[in-house]
Amino acid sequence: MEREVDVVVVGGGPVGENVADRARAGGLDVVLVEHELVGGECSYWACVPSKTLLRSAAALRAARRVPGAAEAITGELDVAAVLRRRDFWVSDWTDDGAAKWVAGAGIGLERGHGRLDGPRRVVVEHPDGSEVTLVARHAVVLSTGSDPVIPPVVGLAEAEPWTSRDATSVQHPPARLAIIGGGVVACEMATAYAGFGTQVTVLARSGLLGRMEAFAGEAVAAGLRGLGATVRLGVEPTQVERNASGEVVITLDDESTVTADEVLVATGRTPRSRTVGLESVGLEPGSWLTVDETMLVADAQGDGEWLYGVGDVNHRALLTHEGKYQGRAAGDVIVARALGRPVDATPWGVHAATADHAAVPQVVFAEPECVSVGLTEAEAARAAVEVRIADVPMQSASGAGILADGYEGRARLVVDAERGVVLGATFVGQDVAELLHAATVAVVGEVPVDRLWHAVPAFPTMSEVWLRLLEDLGRPKAAA
Numbered sequence: 001m002e003r004e005v006d007v008v009v010v011g012g013g014p015v016g017e018n019v020a021d022r023a024r025a026g027g028l029d030v031v032l033v034e035h036e037l038v039g040g041e042c043s044y045w046a047c048v049p050s051k052t053l054l055r056s057a058a059a060l061r062a063a064r065r066v067p068g069a070a071e072a073i074t075g076e077l078d079v080a081a082v083l084r085r086r087d088f089w090v091s092d093w094t095d096d097g098a099a100k101w102v103a104g105a106g107i108g109l110e111r112g113h114g115r116l117d118g119p120r121r122v123v124v125e126h127p128d129g130s131e132v133t134l135v136a137r138h139a140v141v142l143s144t145g146s147d148p149v150i151p152p153v154v155g156l157a158e159a160e161p162w163t164s165r166d167a168t169s170v171q172h173p174p175a176r177l178a179i180i181g182g183g184v185v186a187c188e189m190a191t192a193y194a195g196f197g198t199q200v201t202v203l204a205r206s207g208l209l210g211r212m213e214a215f216a217g218e219a220v221a222a223g224l225r226g227l228g229a230t231v232r233l234g235v236e237p238t239q240v241e242r243n244a245s246g247e248v249v250i251t252l253d254d255e256s257t258v259t260a261d262e263v264l265v266a267t268g269r270t271p272r273s274r275t276v277g278l279e280s281v282g283l284e285p286g287s288w289l290t291v292d293e294t295m296l297v298a299d300a301q302g303d304g305e306w307l308y309g310v311g312d313v314n315h316r317a318l319l320t321h322e323g324k325y326q327g328r329a330a331g332d333v334i335v336a337r338a339l340g341r342p343v344d345a346t347p348w349g350v351h352a353a354t355a356d357h358a359a360v361p362q363v364v365f366a367e368p369e370c371v372s373v374g375l376t377e378a379e380a381a382r383a384a385v386e387v388r389i390a391d392v393p394m395q396s397a398s399g400a401g402i403l404a405d406g407y408e409g410r411a412r413l414v415v416d417a418e419r420g421v422v423l424g425a426t427f428v429g430q431d432v433a434e435l436l437h438a439a440t441v442a443v444v445g446e447v448p449v450d451r452l453w454h455a456v457p458a459f460p461t462m463s464e465v466w467l468r469l470l471e472d473l474g475r476p477k478a479a480a
């Protein structure tokens with residue numbers, strides 16, 4: 001059977017939902033194709049469950065740092081209650097609510113595996129084996145996401161390692177968990193499981209959180225050790241084995257071994273593009289999709305501008321909020337191209353995902369929280385941009401001291417020396433997540449630091465750290 005529609009979106013994660021929503025709002029007839037759960041990795045096995053697994057222990061730690069509240073805590077973390085709250089937030093791994101939203105938005109839903117079958121054609125294989133071919137008048141969007149990478153370490157795949165899916169959907173946390181990797185998933189899951197009382201061992205081949213300022217990873221290493229975890233830096237596994245007792249034994253390159261009940265592999269992602277028919281339009285199966293600023297895939301066969309790659313699968317920024325941002329731009333540009341309206345793909349134009357290059361915000365919900373946007377000092381150096389750095393302790397803001405006794409953290413601004421605008425910011429410490437958006441606004445708005453002196457942070461909030469950062473850069477001189 002064949003059916004014509006305006007737009008086919010393959011992959012109903014947060015990104016596909018956003019593309020479909022914008023294209024539909026622009027008056028196009030849209031079908032979303034999903035082979036698992038509408039809502040994607042983020043809703044059921046990534047952002048949402050991981051944050052709910054982290055939140056309760058973070059609240060407990062925060063209360064313990066405030067005399068008066070600390071004395072009121074008479075028990076330990078109720079892990080079963082944490083898991084029940086997680087189950088609620090992932091809707092017990094059902095997507096009725098999400099599917100209802102899709103229907104309410106006027107978007108068609110095809111449940112099944114979608115794959116390209118030549119330009120503008122998508123074959124959907126339903127769970128019962130039946131097929132439908134959707135022929136797109138205007139666009140096909142691939143928003144199929146990414147899968148975890150299992151590195152080729154001897155015995156690792158056979159040892160049945162956990163991926164992020166196992167870690168976020170756990171029903172019975174193990175007594176001992178080894179984690180391979182030192183990135184975001186490793187740091188967040190180490191924090192969550194240490195909070196549950198699991199004996200956690202992090203095995204990282206370099207420092208932690210390598211893409212952030214070095215002080216972020218150093219703080220998390222110290223924070224995890226403070227929670228009782230073992231953090232081993234500069235080690236790589238050479239062999240993994242699950243022994244007769246069911247334990248996982250990991251041999252490291254320094255010949256030491258680590259024994260645990262489970263091993264979580266958190267070593268990055270690979271594109272979910274192996275079985276989506278890329279070969280039928282002249283592209284390499286299993287590759288990240290190379291796209292332009294409007295998310296149009298370069299080099300796809302077929303006439304006109306028809307194939308888009310949005311979200312994780314294009315590898316621009318593997319974050320839900322950034323993928324959704326791309327999705328809004330892509331949905332709108334598909335409508336503009338379909339209706340012959342002007343396209344504005346200039347930097348910061350409505351159809352361009354410019355922020356992907358200059359202003360990607362990220363919150364790592366570890367102990368302590370680490371947040372960043374824009375360039376780090378090292379990235380600015382690599383880009384040969386001359387910068388000024390402001391560096392202050394978070395506790396220099398009186399709001400931090402009031403928030404928690406013994407508060408410790410650090411804040412950094414990276415400022416373009418020539419233009420005097422903020423290029424990047426990093427905050428590390430308890431509850432810094434909500435400080436990030438102000439920094440994102442400053443970076444995207446290219447706000448001159450001299451003007452920031454007039455953005456007065458309220459007393460006594462943690463935002464006063466902005467004032468301390470400005471003081472570190474120095475008061476502007478009066479115009480002559």
Ligand SMILES: Cc1cc2nc3c(=O)[nH]c(=O)nc-3n(C[C@H](O)[C@H](O)[C@H](O)COP(=O)(O)OP(=O)(O)OC[C@H]3O[C@@H](n4cnc5c(N)ncnc54)[C@H](O)[C@@H]3O)c2cc1C
Nearest residue numbers: 011013015035040041046047114144145311312318319320
């Ligand atoms: C443990 C963990 C925690 C994370 N936490 C955060 C966080 O706190 N904040 C944040 O911003 N990001 C976080 N991320 C990253 C975030 O999950 C991803 O960036 C986001 O899910 C990408 O969205 P997406 O729609 O591109 O892909 P996905 O969410 O993976 O959705 C893709 C969808 O496409 C479907 N699909 C794939 N192929 C086909 C096909 N051929 N046919 C039909 N359907 C198909 C899949 O079933 C899926 O539903 C986290 C990631 C992990 C692993």
Ligand SMILES: NC(=O)c1ccc[n+]([C@@H]2O[C@H](COP(=O)([O-])OP(=O)(O)OC[C@H]3O[C@@H](n4cnc5c(N)ncnc54)[C@H](O)[C@@H]3O)[C@@H](O)[C@H]2O)c1
Nearest residue numbers: 151181182183184185186205266267268269318363364365
């Ligand atoms: N709060 C958030 O925003 C959040 C949370 C979790 C995940 N995510 C996103 O999901 C993506 C995946 O996260 P991740 O932690 O898997 O990836 P990552 O890229 O953040 O970290 C991968 C880690 O694995 C290490 N590594 C890679 N190959 C290895 C190997 N062969 N042996 C040993 N170590 C190896 C790297 O050195 C690095 O420390 C990230 O891009 C991240 O942005 C975001």
